[in-house]
Structures are given as structure tokens and as C-alpha cells.
Amino acid sequence: MPKPLSLHVPEPAVRPGGVPDFSGVHIAPAGAVDRPPVDVDPGEIRDMAFSVIRVLNREGEAVGPWAGSLSDEQLIEGLRHMLLLRALDARMVIAQRQGKTSFYIQHLGEEAVSTAFRKVLEKGDMNFATYRQAGLLIADDYPLETMINQIYANSEDPLKGRQLPTLYSSREQGFFTLSGNLATQFPQAVGWAMASAIKGETNIAAGWIGDGSTAESDFHAALVFASTFRAPVVLNVVNNQWAISTFQGIARGGVGTFAARGLGYGIPSLRVDGNDYLAVHAVGLWAAKRARQNLGPTLIEYVTYRAGAHSTSDDPSAYRPKEESAAWPLGDPVIRLKAHLITRGVWSEDRHIQLEAEMRDTVITAQKAAEANGTMHSANRPSARDMFEGVYAEMPPHLRRQRQETGV
Amino acid sequence: MIQAIRDGMDVAMGEDDTVVVYGEDVGYFGGVFRATQGLQEKYGRDRCFDAPISESGIVGTAIGMAANGMRPCVEIQFADYMYPAYDQITQEAARIRYRSNGDFTCPMVIRMPTGGGIFGGQTHSQSPEALFTHVAGLKVVVPCNPYDAKGLLIAAIEDPDPVIFLEPKRLYNGPFDGHYDRPVTGWGKHPDGEVPEGHYTVPLAQAKIKREGIDVTVLAYGTMVHVALAAAEDTGIDAEVIDLRTLLPYDLDTITASVRKTGRCIVVHEATLTSGFGAELAALVAEHCFYHLEAPVRRVAGWDTPYPHAQEWDYFPGPARVGAALTQTMEA
Ligand SMILES: Cc1ncc(C[n+]2csc(CCOP(=O)(O)OP(=O)(O)O)c2C)c(N)n1
Ligand SMILES: [Mg+2]
Numbered sequence: 001m002p003k004p005l006s007l008h009v010p011e012p013a014v015r016p017g018g019v020p021d022f023s024g025v026h027i028a029p030a031g032a033v034d035r036p037p038v039d040v041d042p043g044e045i046r047d048m049a050f051s052v053i054r055v056l057n058r059e060g061e062a063v064g065p066w067a068g069s070l071s072d073e074q075l076i077e078g079l080r081h082m083l084l085l086r087a088l089d090a091r092m093v094i095a096q097r098q099g100k101t102s103f104y105i106q107h108l109g110e111e112a113v114s115t116a117f118r119k120v121l122e123k124g125d126m127n128f129a130t131y132r133q134a135g136l137l138i139a140d141d142y143p144l145e146t147m148i149n150q151i152y153a154n155s156e157d158p159l160k161g162r163q164l165p166t167l168y169s170s171r172e173q174g175f176f177t178l179s180g181n182l183a184t185q186f187p188q189a190v191g192w193a194m195a196s197a198i199k200g201e202t203n204i205a206a207g208w209i210g211d212g213s214t215a216e217s218d219f220h221a222a223l224v225f226a227s228t229f230r231a232p233v234v235l236n237v238v239n240n241q242w243a244i245s246t247f248q249g250i251a252r253g254g255v256g257t258f259a260a261r262g263l264g265y266g267i268p269s270l271r272v273d274g275n276d277y278l279a280v281h282a283v284g285l286w287a288a289k290r291a292r293q294n295l296g297p298t299l300i301e302y303v304t305y306r307a308g309a310h311s312t313s314d315d316p317s318a319y320r321p322k323e324e325s326a327a328w329p330l331g332d333p334v335i336r337l338k339a340h341l342i343t344r345g346v347w348s349e350d351r352h353i354q355l356e357a358e359m360r361d362t363v364i365t366a367q368k369a370a371e372a373n374g375t376m377h378s379a380n381r382p383s384a385r386d387m388f389e390g391v392y393a394e395m396p397p398h399l400r401r402q403r404q405e406t407g408v
Numbered sequence: 409m410i411q412a413i414r415d416g417m418d419v420a421m422g423e424d425d426t427v428v429v430y431g432e433d434v435g436y437f438g439g440v441f442r443a444t445q446g447l448q449e450k451y452g453r454d455r456c457f458d459a460p461i462s463e464s465g466i467v468g469t470a471i472g473m474a475a476n477g478m479r480p481c482v483e484i485q486f487a488d489y490m491y492p493a494y495d496q497i498t499q500e501a502a503r504i505r506y507r508s509n510g511d512f513t514c515p516m517v518i519r520m521p522t523g524g525g526i527f528g529g530q531t532h533s534q535s536p537e538a539l540f541t542h543v544a545g546l547k548v549v550v551p552c553n554p555y556d557a558k559g560l561l562i563a564a565i566e567d568p569d570p571v572i573f574l575e576p577k578r579l580y581n582g583p584f585d586g587h588y589d590r591p592v593t594g595w596g597k598h599p600d601g602e603v604p605e606g607h608y609t610v611p612l613a614q615a616k617i618k619r620e621g622i623d624v625t626v627l628a629y630g631t632m633v634h635v636a637l638a639a640a641e642d643t644g645i646d647a648e649v650i651d652l653r654t655l656l657p658y659d660l661d662t663i664t665a666s667v668r669k670t671g672r673c674i675v676v677h678e679a680t681l682t683s684g685f686g687a688e689l690a691a692l693v694a695e696h697c698f699y700h701l702e703a704p705v706r707r708v709a710g711w712d713t714p715y716p717h718a719q720e721w722d723y724f725p726g727p728a729r730v731g732a733a734l735t736q737t738m739e740a
Contacts, residue, residue: 183461
């Protein structure tokens with residue numbers, strides 16, 4: 001008699017009440033991974049999809065072949081961006097509790113990924129972000145007040161109250177209108193890049209997706225188009241270990257890594273320490289160069305950790321130990337960059353505290369200015385008229401009739 | 409209502425080992441609305457588990473399981489996210505029986521939270537029922553209270569064909585009649601909030617008259633049933649409010665009997681107006697009750713725009729709009 005079959009259902013190493021255990025997370029020492037030329041044969045770097053590129057070591061030094069892509073000033077600016085994003089998040093989470101907005105998504109622990117990546121892009125490049133890459137806007141000096149206007153859905157909301165808070169849009173900042181539907185924008189990034197190639201332009205595109213969302217068919221559709229047409233695109237997978245309450249093993253399956261998904265499509269696929277500002281920048285730059293030199297797509301997996309709740313609607317203590325975040329082996333991106341700058345001799349605890357306070361004040365000033373334009377439930381918010389506009393370039397008669405019916 | 413839905417799955421899983429429950433975040437956590445809370449612990453990881461974020465995968469695998477003797481009851485986290493599964497639902501699940509002449513069948517339930525009222529914006533508020541009622545081979549159910557939710561869900565799980573089970577999320581924690589500025593109430597004191605223990609069913613394809621009246625018939629389902637009742641109350645018009653409960657197959661007898669009695673009819677739904685299920689209902693009433701009608705059939709629905717975020721209450725067809733339609737229909 002053959003043995004009866006049984007179903008395998010993966011589980012994370014620990015649940016609430018357990019002791020955090022990241023022994024399954026294998027982390028290469030900083031500096032250990034080679035830096036190949038950008039025109040390397042993808043077949044030769046397949047092992048990079050299973051390692052982790054890191055620059056900052058435990059002592060806060062930048063080591064190895066991926067170090068050196070940024071100056072002191074650029075690094076201090078990077079720290080400023082991360083702190084600004086962190087300060088904005090902290091204030092907006094409170095604002096949500098105060099009823100000034102319906103919803104907010106924070107980035108705690110993942111600030112390095114989007115802020116550092118923004119610095120490898122040029123004017124005219126386009127990001128197809130998820131809701132967890134507001135750092136792309138912050139690092140491109142998008143006005144905070146405009147962001148908060150959108151979050152508050154007030155009279156100055158550039159999206160007229162139509163979109164969920166944090167689902168920004170800014171062509172000027174190279175930030176494509178954000179969708180709430182996961183993964184849909186990954187192929188769109190490839191298409192944008194293909195258009196750039198068809199038109200003979202020089203700009204590139206970047207797609208963004210979370211670990212959980214790589215399970216969607218659209219992720220795979222993006223990879224096959226990018227591979228076949230050698231689209232000038234950087235395909236970014238942010239593996240923050242969690243998809244709401246679902247651990248990354250459910251989307252990843254088997255062994256392997258998210259980066260390894262690219263190998264089957266013949267796409268150079270790299271893994272990088274997502275909490276290492278320097279490594280994120282260096283790897284992003286490498287991938288962007290490949291795209292600009294018409295060498296085609298690169299897949300990058302950022303290994304990081306979602307230290308906060310999924311959104312203001314979520315309470316992670318229901319499905320993972322509270323202490324897990326502190327036990328995360330790659331640490332905190334802000335603390336690590338700060339330590340590096342101190343090691344470099346260009347930073348101090350005092351200056352750090354000053355900068356934190358300055359960022360908090362910057363956010364508070366912007367918040368006050370935005371509040372003067374109203375918040376979620378105040379009277380000066382986008383009108384019913386705004387609701388009817390922009391569905392089409394020209395309002396068709398049936399919609400005009402409906403608008404008249406509402407008397408606006 | 410969320411407890412009633414959980415209870416429905418619990419009863420079905422307890423009575424039938426072939427019932428499995430899965431979807432995004434439904435396992436250990438118990439779902440973002442907690443509809444499956446405790447089911448994994450009670451029935452084990454192979455009966456209730458987290459799915460990868462792939463709606464096409466969730467429905468596609470459920471079809472395979474259903475064809476292979478299981479009764480999957482899967483969750484799509486929000487109806488707004490069912491589109492990647494639309495191919496599997498409409499081209500596959502709906503037609504497995506027909507194209508194999510019964511050689512293979514597809515007894516499965518796809519649950520999805522629908523509708524607005526929670527400031528969820530365009531991707532947490534949609535009501536896509538008409539995208540399913542337009543497809544031959546699907547059944548479409550929309551409960552509006554805990555008693556019906558449990559009974560209909562058990563009936564849906566026991567049904568031999570695929571059932572789309574749409575749960576108005578604004579009703580999860582209490583009745584909601586569209587008076588958003590009034591205090592929130594729970595199901596505790598509501599007559600339909602009482603849910604018997606154990607197994608019972610509410611048969612599919614049977615509408616229910618929620619309020620008898622002689623002036624005008626209101627056809628509604630989901631949240632709009634409560635809105636329609638409030639509108640009748642607010643206007644003092646003696647409306648007969650019918651909760652369709654199942655949209656497909658629809659209960660034509662209950663609809664026509666009522667409209668023939670009242671001679672007037674309005675149809676209310678939260679989904680966008682154009683090509684909505686209300687169009688089907690209006691056409692049915694015109695076909696079957698034309699000579700009894702004293703006024704044109706009116707539709708009150710969401711506007712033909714994406715569901716906005718900040719303008720939620722401008723969009724939502726609340727009691728004021730339904731009341732105005734009642735008044736106009738009476739004056740016609
Ligand atoms: C198509 C689709 N399915 C489901 C959802 C609901 N949802 C929103 S975020 C989320 C988890 C996404 O996790 P991941 O891709 O890892 O990104 P993260 O939130 O961790 O940044 C889910 C399931 C959605 N928005 N779209
Ligand atoms: Mg994630």
C-alpha cells in the first residue's frame with residue numbers, strides 16, 4: 001500500500017509568545033560579494049541571487065567592492081531623507097488616530113530602500129512604486145505639505161480626494177500614479193521602459209513590488225516581457241519578510257530566494273542588504289547603469305524587515321512576536337548609517353539629535369500648513385464636483401446629467 | 409455578521425471534511441476582517457491556510473480541488489482584488505459543468521467583502537456583482553444580516569455549483585442605514601442579529617420581504633436594504649422593501665407579486681448605475697409588470713465614477729437620495 005499523501009503548509013519560525021529566530025536567514029559578511037562589470041554574462045552571476053551584497057560592517061565601516069559610491073555630503077543627505085521620512089511617518093500615524101486622515105502606511109525599518117534608490121535615477125526616469133516607497137518622493141524633495149494635503153484629502157489635495165491616502169502621483173518627481181491593486185504596476189514599468197527604447201530616448205524605468213505580491217501573475221508577466229525585449233528597467237522586489245500577516249515563505253515557497261525568480265528568465269538577479277544605505281545605492285546604480293547602457297533589466301531583492309504595522313488598520317502583535325523587529329539581524333538603516341558617518345568622522349551623536357529635531361520641526365511646519373487647508377472631515381475638502389471630473393478627458397452626457405442631479 | 413459568517417464556515421467544516429478554507433491572511437491571523445479566526449486552530453493547517461497573494465491562484469486551485477471532490481470556500485480579501493481571478497471565475501468555474509456535460513463539477517464558494525462606507529477609496533469599496541450576474545453558470549448571493557449570512561453561506565457551500573458570496577463589509581459589525589452621522593450600532597439589538605447555533609440554511613434564490621407596504625416596491629440587497637428601510641421611515645411612504653438575498657438565480661415571483669400589488673418600483677444598489685444589476689431588475693419589472701405600473705421604474709445607484717475616497721458620502725446612495733426617489737415615484 002502506498003503511503004497516503006499529506007499537504008505541506010509552511011509556517012514562520014515563531015509566532016507570538018515565541019522567541020524570535022532568524023537562524024534561517026543567512027547573511028554574508030559585508031564586502032564578501034564580488035562586483036562584476038555591468039555587461040557581465042548573466043549566467044556567470046547566478047550565485048548572486050542567493051547571497052546578500054553588503055557594504056557596512058558591524059563596526060560601521062564601508063568595506064568591499066561595492067563601497068565608495070557616495071560622498072560624505074551625499075551620505076549626510078541620505079540620513080536626512082531617512083529621518084525626514086521617519087518623522088513624517090510618526091506624525092501621520094498619530095494624525096490618523098486623531099481622525100485627520102482615514103489611513104496611513106509607514107516605512108519603519110525600510111527607509112533606506114526607496115531613499116537611496118532615488119539617488120541613482122535621473123530626471124525623466126519613472127518609478128512604478130508601491131505604497132511603501134514614499135522615500136522616492138522625499139529624496140526628490142517633493143514638498144511635504146503636498147504629501148500631507150493628499151493624506152488629509154483636503155482642499156489642496158492634488159488628487160482631489162479621489163485616492164486613498166499615500167497613493168500619491170507626481171509625474172514631475174518620476175512617480176507614476178499609485179495603484180491599490182498589487183503587482184499591476186510591475187508590467188507597466190516594463191512597458192514604460194520599452195516605450196523609452198522604441199522612441200530612442202535615454203530614460204529608464206523602475207518597477208517596485210513587495211515579497212508577498214511576487215505571487216501575482218503580473219510579476220511573472222513583467223519578468224518575461226523585460227527579459228524578451230531587454231527592457232531598460234530595474235525590477236525591485238522589497239522583501240520585508242511580511243505581507244500583512246503572511247510570512248515571506250508563503251510567497252517564496254520551497255527554498256530559493258525572491259531574486260532567484262529572475263534566473264529562470266535569464267535576468268541578472270542580485271540580493272542586497274536593504275538596511276544598508278550604501279549597498280542599496282551601489283547596487284541600484286549598477287542596475288541603472290545596465291539599463292542605461294541598453295544591457296536590459298536587472299532584478300534586485302532588497303532584504304529588509306517591516307518593523308512597523310502593515311498599515312494603520314493592522315496590529316502585528318496578533319501574528320508575530322513583538323521582539324522580532326529588534327532581533328532582525330540587519331539592524332536599523334538609520335542607526336547603521338549614523339554609525340558609519342560617525343566612524344567616518346563627519347558626524348556625532350549631538351549632530352544626530354539636532355538633525356532629528358530639525359526633521360521633526362520640518363514635518364510639524366508642513367503639517368500645520370496642510371492643516372490650514374483642512375483635514376479629512378473638515379468642511380474645506382474636495383467637492384462632489386471633483387468626484388465627477390477626470391473620469392474621462394471630456395465629461396460624457398450621462399455623467400453630466402448625474403452631476404446635475406446632485407446639484408453641484 | 410462577521411461572527412455569523414465564521415460560524416457558517418465552522419459548521420460546514422465540522423460537518424464535512426471536504427470543506428477547506430483559504431485566502432490571503434486567513435490562516436493563523438484569521439483574515440483581515442477576522443472571518444476565519446480560530447478555524448485553523450480548530451481544523452488544522454491543511455483545512456484552513458494562508459494563500460500566496462495570487463487571486464487567480466486561489467480560485468484556480470479551488471477549481472481543481474472542487475473538481476477533485478472537495479468543497480473549497482475561499483476568500484478574496486476585497487472584491488476589488490478579484491480581477492486577477494476573473495478569468496478563472498468566468499471562463500472556468502462557471503463552465504466546468506456545462507462543457508464537460510457534468511463529467512466534472514465545481515462546487516465552491518468565493519467569499520468577498522464588497523461595498524463602501526469605510527473610507528476605503530477606489531480599491532476597498534467596489535460592488536462588482538453585475539460582473540458576475542452577467543456570467544452563465546455562476547450563482548451570486550448578497551446577505552444583509554447575520555441570520556441570513558450564516559444560513560446562506562451554509563447553503564452556498566452545500567450547493568453543487570460555484571457561488572459568489574458578496575459580503576457588504578459595512579454590515580460586518582452592525583446594521584448601517586446610510587445615516588453616517590448617527591452613532592454606530594451593533595447587531596446585538598437587531599432582530600436579524602440573532603443567529604441560531606449549529607446547522608441551518610437559508611435557501612438560495614429566495615427573496616425576503618423586509619417591510620410590507622402598499623405604496624411602492626423597493627428592490628434592494630446588501631447595505632441598501634437598510635438604507636431603503638430608513639428612507640421609508642424618513643419619508644413616511646409605505647414602501648414594500650424586498651431584500652433579494654440571491655441575485656442569481658433571482659426570485660422573480662416575489663418581485664412581480666409585489667410590484668403588481670404596489671404598481672410602483674424603485675431599484676437601489678451601491679454599484680455604479682450604468683449596466684448595473686438594477687438595469688436587469690428594471691427590465692424584468694417592465695417585462696413582467698408593465699400593465700400594473702403607474703410610474704416609471706427608477707434606479708438609485710452609485711454614480712458612474714470610480715468610488716472616491718473623500719467624497720464617499722456624496723457617492724454613496726444614502727437615505728436622502730432613496731427617499732427623494734420614493735417621493736418622485738409616488739408623485740409620478
Ligand atoms: C490584487 C490585490 N490583492 C490583495 C490586496 C490586499 N493587500 C494589500 S497589501 C497586501 C500585502 C502585500 O504584501 P507585500 O507585497 O509583501 O508588500 P508590503 O506590504 O510588505 O510592502 C495585501 C494582501 C491588494 N491590495 N491587491
Ligand atoms: Mg512584504
